[in-house]
Amino acid sequence: MTESLTRRLSSLRRPALILRAARIGVSDYRRERDLKRLLKAQSAPGPQEALSALLQQEEKLEATRQEGDCSYSVTAHVELLIALLAEARLASALRA
Template identity: 45%
Template sequence: MLDLQTRIATLKRPALLARAARFGVDDYRRDIHLRPILKTERLPRHAAALMQLLELEAEQESTRKGRAGDYRPARHVAVLIAILGEAQLMRATSLHSV
């Protein structure tokens, strides 16, 4: 199984989704944005959050590719932003703990 950073680096999504996520990551605030995405009051650690987010994103991608009527691009972008934000926070945390 690939490590989290590799899984994130190998995500291939349409350019518009990827650009929107990169644009939004600067405003990502874990305590505000992650709770509604994961539908939880207690926030998990970064790695656990990333695992959950990657599962949610895979579901979003499957729904998008299946052209399902309930696909919401804004939700997909929010999940991608959270993935990028959590990855940045996890890297920053690991650099400070060394």
């Protein structure tokens, strides 16, 4: 993982309940199915590219949450965080 992505991931501060739900959901994450759906892609990109795209989406969703916008979806937020956690683990494993 690049230093920039690592820094961005480690600096995420989200509500504990949302993070807890995401950590629990990682065990059900299926890369081919979930990542393609979240990124609206034909095939799953590499972990670095996936992390970058997921972080961009998550930052937008977090801004929507903080603004109190009624379009905010906690389900979508948890799904994105699940993918972020799983892809970060994959990137770390591939790096090791």
